[in-house]
Amino acid sequence: MRIALDAMGGDRAPQVTVGGALLAAREGVEVVLVGDEGALRAALARHGGSLPLVHAPDAIRMGEPATEVRRRPQSSIAVAMDLLRRGEVAAVVSMGHTGATMAAALFALGRVKGVERPALLVEFPSQKGRTFLLDGGANADCRPGFLVQFAAMGLAYAEASGVLAPKVGLLSIGEEEGKGNALVLEAYPLLREALGERFYGNVEGRDILLGTVEVVVTDGFTGNVVLKLAEGEAKVLLAWIKEALTSSPMARLGGLLARGALRRVKDRVDPARYGAMPLLGVEGPVFVGHGSADELAVRNALLRARALVGAGLMDRVRQNLAALHV
Numbered sequence: 001m002r003i004a005l006d007a008m009g010g011d012r013a014p015q016v017t018v019g020g021a022l023l024a025a026r027e028g029v030e031v032v033l034v035g036d037e038g039a040l041r042a043a044l045a046r047h048g049g050s051l052p053l054v055h056a057p058d059a060i061r062m063g064e065p066a067t068e069v070r071r072r073p074q075s076s077i078a079v080a081m082d083l084l085r086r087g088e089v090a091a092v093v094s095m096g097h098t099g100a101t102m103a104a105a106l107f108a109l110g111r112v113k114g115v116e117r118p119a120l121l122v123e124f125p126s127q128k129g130r131t132f133l134l135d136g137g138a139n140a141d142c143r144p145g146f147l148v149q150f151a152a153m154g155l156a157y158a159e160a161s162g163v164l165a166p167k168v169g170l171l172s173i174g175e176e177e178g179k180g181n182a183l184v185l186e187a188y189p190l191l192r193e194a195l196g197e198r199f200y201g202n203v204e205g206r207d208i209l210l211g212t213v214e215v216v217v218t219d220g221f222t223g224n225v226v227l228k229l230a231e232g233e234a235k236v237l238l239a240w241i242k243e244a245l246t247s248s249p250m251a252r253l254g255g256l257l258a259r260g261a262l263r264r265v266k267d268r269v270d271p272a273r274y275g276a277m278p279l280l281g282v283e284g285p286v287f288v289g290h291g292s293a294d295e296l297a298v299r300n301a302l303l304r305a306r307a308l309v310g311a312g313l314m315d316r317v318r319q320n321l322a323a324l325h326v
Helices: 015-025 037-047 076-085 098-109 144-160 182-198 205-210 220-245 249-257 260-271 295-310 313-324
Strands: 004-008 029-033 053-055 091-096 122-126 130-136 168-171 198-204 215-217 276-280 286-289
Touching: 004 015, 004 076, 004 295, 015 029, 015 037, 015 295, 029 037, 029 076, 053 076, 053 091, 053 168, 053 182, 053 295, 076 098, 091 098, 091 295, 098 168, 098 286, 122 205, 122 220, 130 144, 130 220, 144 168, 144 182, 144 313, 168 182, 168 205, 168 220, 168 260, 182 198, 182 313, 220 249, 220 260, 260 295, 276 295, 286 313, 295 313
Parallel strands: 004 029, 004 091, 029 053, 091 286, 130 215, 168 198, 168 215
Antiparallel strands: 122 130, 276 286
8 A cells, every 4th residue: 555645745845754754664654755856865865764756846835826736747746646546556645735735636536426525624632532523624615515525524534533423513603403604504404314313413613622523514714713723722722831830840840740641631632643634525545734744743644544545435435425415
């Protein structure tokens, strides 16, 4: 099971992407680096490692329009997607331009039957384990039917991740059926009809971290705001805890005693733990990570891609969409 890594994607590529790829390779992941051969060989030499390479002389940078993918077929993300299209790799991972990754996936792979818009799935730690939210930012504006498709794909991902009997909640400003904006009010009966007992009903923002349901659906604008708020809050809370535990000699002693427990909390809220988000709805396993990803995040993204391909993620997505007739 070979996985293509867009090694030129990310704020600190290729040094960080190559380092993370080598960490994953040590755990048995077959990684193929895609990017400028000279830059990749130099990064591999600095790390003292070796991995298969596919040369791609171009790269789409963060500030460039996603539509550049169509005009630049030799960019690293376009070449990686072409490898997946031809069946030479089992998945693609990129820590680069999210829009360009989505555009390249659509151009090269197309959509799964029944999907109008692919969605990014975001994973949150919760009191009960994990909560999967989609869309995490691929579609700022959505029609009610899109949310039904997101629900089908979210259920497939949860099941592939080992969750038993997951339920879907519709993100709103109140739990009652009549609460919400026009999108929520129109999507509610569609979700109830399509999902039956698997539809929990409306959930609020706090339910994401409480773990009230396993899958939460919303439009990409709201989902991305939730994601960035949660990431920012986690950083601020950890900074406050560190500040409190260094405020006095007694506090520093308490911090030393609690170091192990605090490290476990930090690990649970660290985005690097999750590595990358799956782009669900394109005809192939594609994963998108943060541009600021470190080597640990790249490693975890590659490990996750291997695990989900092995769990039959794509087949589950297709089956769920077909069963819901969406």
